[in-house]
Amino acid sequence: xxxxxxxxxxxxxxxxxxxxALAAIGRMQTYGTKIVGIVSAxxxxxxxxxxxxxxxxxxxxxxxxxxxxxxxxxxxxxxLDAALExxxxxxxxxxxxTRGLPPLDMIRLLRQASISKTLILGSGSAGIxxxxxxxxxxxxxxxxxxxxxxxISRNQSLTAEIxxxxxxxxxxxxxxxxxxxxxxxxxxxxxxLEWLQSDPFTESIVLxxxxxxxxxxxxxxxxxxxxxxxxxxxxxxxxxxxxxxxTDAAIVLSHTLSKPIHNADTIQQRIETYKRAKIPVAKKIxxxxxxxxxxxxxx
Amino acid sequence: MDLxxxxxxxxxxxxxxxxxxxxxxxxxxxxxxxxxPYPIVLKSQVSVGNRGRAGGIRFxxxxxDAIAAARTIFNLxxxxxxxxxxxxxxxxxxxxxxxxxxxxxRLACRPVLLGSTDGGMNIxxxxxxxxxxxxxxxxxSFYARRLALKMGLHGDLxxxxxxxxxxxxxxxxxxxxxxxxxxxxxxxxxxxxxxxxGKISVNHYAVGRHPNLKPWQVVDVARNRLGTLSPLFTNIGxxxxxxxxxxxxxxxLDGIAQGGGQVAQCIVVDxxxxxxIQIALDRISTNSRRxxxxxxxxxxxxxxNFVGSEIDSCQQVMQYFPRYSNLTTxxxxxxxxxxxxxxxxxxxxxxxxxxxxxxxxxxxxxxx
Numbered sequence: 178x179x180x181x182x183x184x185x186x187x188x189x190x191x192x193x194x195x196x197x198a199l200a201a202i203g204r205m206q207t208y209g210t211k212i213v214g215i216v217s218a219x220x221x222x223x224x225x226x227x228x229x230x231x232x233x234x235x236x237x238x239x240x241x242x243x244x245x246x247x248x249x250x251x252x253x254x255x256x257l258d259a260a261l262e263x264x265x266x267x268x269x270x271x272x273x274x275t276r277g278l279p280p281l282d283m284i285r286l287l288r289q290a291s292i293s294k295t296l297i298l299g300s301g302s303a304g305i306x307x308x309x310x311x312x313x314x315x316x317x318x319x320x321x322x323x324x325x326x327x328x329i330s331r332n333q334s335l336t337a338e339i340x341x342x343x344x345x346x347x348x349x350x351x352x353x354x355x356x357x358x359x360x361x362x363x364x365x366x367x368x369x370l371e372w373l374q375s376d377p378f379t380e381s382i383v384l385x386x387x388x389x390x391x392x393x394x395x396x397x398x399x400x401x402x403x404x405x406x407x408x409x410x411x412x413x414x415x416x417x418x419x420x421x422x423x424t425d426a427a428i429v430l431s432h433t434l435s436k437p438i439h440n441a442d443t444i445q446q447r448i449e450t451y452k453r454a455k456i457p458v459a460k461k462i463x464x465x466x467x468x469x470x471x472x473x474x475x476x
Numbered sequence: 477m478d479l480x481x482x483x484x485x486x487x488x489x490x491x492x493x494x495x496x497x498x499x500x501x502x503x504x505x506x507x508x509x510x511x512x513p514y515p516i517v518l519k520s521q522v523s524v525g526n527r528g529r530a531g532g533i534r535f536x537x538x539x540x541d542a543i544a545a546a547r548t549i550f551n552l553x554x555x556x557x558x559x560x561x562x563x564x565x566x567x568x569x570x571x572x573x574x575x576x577x578x579x580x581x582r583l584a585c586r587p588v589l590l591g592s593t594d595g596g597m598n599i600x601x602x603x604x605x606x607x608x609x610x611x612x613x614x615x616x617s618f619y620a621r622r623l624a625l626k627m628g629l630h631g632d633l634x635x636x637x638x639x640x641x642x643x644x645x646x647x648x649x650x651x652x653x654x655x656x657x658x659x660x661x662x663x664x665x666x667x668x669x670x671x672x673x674g675k676i677s678v679n680h681y682a683v684g685r686h687p688n689l690k691p692w693q694v695v696d697v698a699r700n701r702l703g704t705l706s707p708l709f710t711n712i713g714x715x716x717x718x719x720x721x722x723x724x725x726x727x728x729l730d731g732i733a734q735g736g737g738q739v740a741q742c743i744v745v746d747x748x749x750x751x752x753i754q755i756a757l758d759r760i761s762t763n764s765r766r767x768x769x770x771x772x773x774x775x776x777x778x779x780x781n782f783v784g785s786e787i788d789s790c791q792q793v794m795q796y797f798p799r800y801s802n803l804t805t806x807x808x809x810x811x812x813x814x815x816x817x818x819x820x821x822x823x824x825x826x827x828x829x830x831x832x833x834x835x836x837x838x839x840x841x842x843x844x
Contacts, residue, residue: 253681254684254685277681278681279652279679279681279682279685280580280652280654280679280681280682281580281587281648281649281652281679281682283585284580284585284586284587287585288613288614317784319812320783320784320810331723332721332722332723332724333721333723333784334719334720334721334722334723334724334783334784334785335721335723335724335727336784337783337784338724338727338781338783338784338831341783341810341831342830342831345830360580360582361580361582361585362585363585385723386723387723411727413723413724413726413727413730414726414727414729414730415730416729416730416733416734460734461731461734461832462727462731462831462832463830463831463832
């Protein structure tokens with residue numbers, strides 16, 4: 178699986194039955210994203226603005242030529258089908274904007290994507306923005322400014338808040354990646370951390386929100402820090418989360434799998450895992466710029 | 477959506493997981509028409525655990541005792557929840573109790589089969605013996621046998637347990653479950669297995685495509701609409717939070733907590749939905765000082781943050797605020813919104829262009 182964020186990357190939209198998609202298409206076109214067509218079952222042969230519409234992804238591809246990225250906006254229960262269709266047509270990158278995908282659909286999709294080596298971003302992803310250069314998704318570009326800090330986030334509203342904080346400190350962004358707000362997501366924090374290692378535009382990284390954090394992600398973050406690209410984390414819910422009464426083995430277990438089973442996975446323990454990987458955790462949003470500047474000057 | 481035990485057992489029965497003969501009891505007098513022979517066990521149908529220790533499970537030998545016990549259980553709240561229904565069930569003698577579950581692992585993005593030969597109420601005992609098998613590819617029976625063997629079972633019992641796991645998996649897939657758990661799975665002296673208690677969580681995103689589950693849905697309309705996080709808080713706070721995302725909500729709650737403030741309620745809305753904002757503000761204003769009552773908190777300050785939301789939220793939302801002018805509002809906005817809105821707003825609304833500053837100004841007012 179490779180990540181291709183060429184500025185002239187050709188983009189397909191799947192599903193335009195909601196205002197979110199229409200607004201996003203307009204913003205992306207204004208930003209210069211090369212949207213080549215729209216797939217919306219039943220509307221094939223028509224047009225939306227200057228964009229041709231198709232019933233099937235394979236028809237779109239036949240008419241338009243190779244497509245690098247598909248953005249999926251169809252309703253949650255149609256996402257699995259839409260994504261499998263894009264995979265079958267050989268589209269290598271899929272960004273699922275739709276939220277609320279049933280987990281078993283996601284599991285099926287990810288099994289197929291791992292066979293075909295398709296990159297899946299999301300579900301529930303706001304997409305990717307490289308400020309002033311590339312917009313793939315639903316972010317409002319005016320929230321961001323160009324610079325050298327990469328943001329990898331699990332949370333759309335917090336990302337906007339943190340970008341605003343960085344902007345106020347004159348720290349622009351090299352890329353902002355929203356890996357998705359749904360419980361299960363395709364491409365992981367680890368994958369993007371590894372990709373950032375060779376991204377020449379990124380000098381430091383902010384991790385936002387409840388990143389799916391495991392030992393591999395910690396290793397990737399550690400390697401980045403070694404290369405002089407410091408990583409800073411911000412976690413929301415340190416004080417607010419109430420300890421769930423641990424009366425229920427399943428609740429305990431579902432949080433602890435993939436690792437040796439231990440009794441609980443509280444936010445405090447997650448902070449510990451960052452500490453072990455030597456990644457500073459900002460106590461406040463306002464602390465993020467100063468942490469980045471401090472670590473940056475060391476490197 | 478968590479199902480109650482009797483609902484879980486109905487689904488177990490449909491896929492052929494053995495459950496005891498049982499009968500749903502809606503009121504104590506239903507026991508006069510009991511079709512199961514005594515002795516029976518009466519079980520409170522609440523969604524929280526530890527029913528046994530709380531007195532929600534009772535064994536009875538005859539109708540008189542059963543009706544008395546049922547009255548007691550109906551009037552016994554368990555962690556604040558009163559049962560609407562009891563389950564009357566035949567008694568079962570076990571020689572062994574196992575724990576079985578299937579959950580979804582968020583990190584691996586795969587279902588995981590779990591089993592322990594030490595089932596029952598003692599979670600540490602379950603965990604000590606717990607075995608897991610990750611279902612990496614399409615499920616097939618061998619995954620179930622692999623778990624049963626890892627649990628140390630063999631022969632007929634291994635086959636019987638793996639057959640239960642297969643049926644649990646089929647149920648999970650058919651009904652889009654986040655969790656299916658049998659605890660305990662009773663094993664009698666002859667090696668026959670019986671699901672004595674069960675727990676099922678239906679994925680809330682998927683409920684909509686399972687019309688068979690609709691009758692069991694308990695809908696708190698206002699709460700569902702607003703995604704309120706209120707139950708997290710004590711009612712001694714005097715700060716209300718209205719915002720557009722869960723992560724943003726948690727960050728603001730952290731900020732308030734760090735500064736020593738107390739939150740009365742925190743409501744997450746979609747700023748594009750005018751109706752939701754109206755409901756949220758009505759709810760906040762009923763807690764504000766003008767209509768104070770001894771049991772509700774006095775809200776002194778409202779902290780609003782819709783940064784990054786899809787629509788031009790400020791313009792749309794501001795029309796709702798003048799009605800609540802008794803409440804001081806700190807509104808976190810981006811700079812270009814402030815420039816546009818300054819002068820248009822009543823004095824009780826203060827626009828702040830920095831997250832931490834919005835928190836600290838909220839705290840100042842709250843502590844006055």
